[in-house]
Amino acid sequence: MPGLPTTIFWILAAFCFLRVNRRAYDRLIGHKRFGPAVRLFVEEGRISARGKLISIVAMMACATIGAFALPGLWLKVLIVGLASAGSLWVGLLPTPGRSEELVSKEL
Numbered sequence: 001m002p003g004l005p006t007t008i009f010w011i012l013a014a015f016c017f018l019r020v021n022r023r024a025y026d027r028l029i030g031h032k033r034f035g036p037a038v039r040l041f042v043e044e045g046r047i048s049a050r051g052k053l054i055s056i057v058a059m060m061a062c063a064t065i066g067a068f069a070l071p072g073l074w075l076k077v078l079i080v081g082l083a084s085a086g087s088l089w090v091g092l093l094p095t096p097g098r099s100e101e102l103v104s105k106e107l
Helices: 007-020 022-029 035-044 049-069 073-092 098-106
Strands: none
Touching: 007 022, 007 035, 022 035, 049 073
């Protein structure tokens, strides 16, 4: 789907594969670009500091742009409020220590 980030679909696929097809899950988390971040979130419930920053900036930017395009003040406030709640949730997720991030990049 155009305009949607792919990471959430990787995470959803990982959750599904973890339950029904371990081989597919291992292949998915073995992906060079998305694998380490997906594994960290699915298995440990953590997100890297860089991932948090990118996620929060993207959510708030898209919500702000979307709010300008929508009619009605209540809808604008709702969109920005939901994005703020999502950003707060992402911000509160645990972050691995610096040495753990380096190890996961090497794998």
